[in-house]
Amino acid sequence: MFIRYDVNGQILERVDLYGPDFVTWVENNPELNYVEMEINFDVRNLMTDYYVDTNTKTLIKRPVMTLPDLIELKIGDEYVIDNLPNTCQVRIDNQDCLDVTDGVLCISADIEDEYVITITSWPYIQSTIKVRATS
Amino acid sequence: MAIVVHTYIGYLMTNRILLNTSGLKISKPGVDVLTTNNANLYFDSNGNSYPILIKSSVALSTSYNTTVTLYYGKTFTSVPYSSIWHSTDDPTTATSFRCVSSFSNLTSYVKPLSYDAAHTDWTIFFAYRYTDRIEFISRRNHSSGSSSSYPLSGYCTAVVYDYS
Numbered sequence A: 001m002f003i004r005y006d007v008n009g010q011i012l013e014r015v016d017l018y019g020p021d022f023v024t025w026v027e028n029n030p031e032l033n034y035v036e037m038e039i040n041f042d043v044r045n046l047m048t049d050y051y052v053d054t055n056t057k058t059l060i061k062r063p064v065m066t067l068p069d070l071i072e073l074k075i076g077d078e079y080v081i082d083n084l085p086n087t088c089q090v091r092i093d094n095q096d097c098l099d100v101t102d103g104v105l106c107i108s109a110d111i112e113d114e115y116v117i118t119i120t121s122w123p124y125i126q127s128t129i130k131v132r133a134t135s
Numbered sequence B: 001m002a003i004v005v006h007t008y009i010g011y012l013m014t015n016r017i018l019l020n021t022s023g024l025k026i027s028k029p030g031v032d033v034l035t036t037n038n039a040n041l042y043f044d045s046n047g048n049s050y051p052i053l054i055k056s057s058v059a060l061s062t063s064y065n066t067t068v069t070l071y072y073g074k075t076f077t078s079v080p081y082s083s084i085w086h087s088t089d090d091p092t093t094a095t096s097f098r099c100v101s102s103f104s105n106l107t108s109y110v111k112p113l114s115y116d117a118a119h120t121d122w123t124i125f126f127a128y129r130y131t132d133r134i135e136f137i138s139r140r141n142h143s144s145g146s147s148s149s150y151p152l153s154g155y156c157t158a159v160v161y162d163y164s
Helices: A020-027
Strands: A002-005 A011-017 A034-036 A050-053 A058-061 A070-074 A079-081 A088-092 A096-100 A105-107 A113-120 A127-134 B003-009 B012-020 B023-027 B041-044 B052-059 B067-071 B082-087 B098-104 B121-129 B133-142 B155-161
Touching (some): A011 A050, B052 B067, B082 B121, B098 B121, B133 B155
Antiparallel strands (some): A002 A034, A079 A105, A088 A096, A088 A113, A113 A127, B052 B155, B067 B133, B082 B098
């Protein structure tokens, strides 16, 4: 199997069937970042859960952020998450976007509702937290 | 008993058609039907008659109007036939695929749809077929009109056939 990845190691493509001409073509186009590898049968969700270390050209499982699934919050209170990756993007209800640069996110709400916070930081698997704000 | 039909390319004679107790096989020009693999057959009555050049899967971009390219590894003189499927889940383990475009060489766009209940939107992406690649461009069409934000992620698997 061939895997093609981008500059960050994110897997863009997996080539399952190909002929000898394709191998030659890959060798002649190194800038496209194809790497040939045997995939262990234990690898599931290759394109979602793995990335390529661009230095060693090996397959690595994407780390998972250790975060709560649900945060119950009283209006006026503040909940602090201090174990985010140092640099990450945070979206609230898939709308607002802010950059976290110190690994700390302070959450508070002034309206009773449920919110979905999405945290993205490569190569971590995207994490989603539901926030339930009550009075 | 077997019947083998030869063709001439220059001064070289090539076995192109084989009819025996196993069935009928027809190879590509210049390819010996007695020794070739399925990829170099025009026809095989045993069912292995599609000369598959490549089978490959790409992860669609989640950014609007962003292109992800699937390369054939060769350049054809005309756009080759290919079949394209879409899955919401990683194709490694996906159990459900939507057929986007079966056995076509159209260069115009196709519009597979997938419903995302969380955002009440429909995924649209375009698959432009070229002589050396397929380009998948992520779009989204909101139920109440076009939208340019947050295309849904997903995967496309393509099988490209080589009849050249």
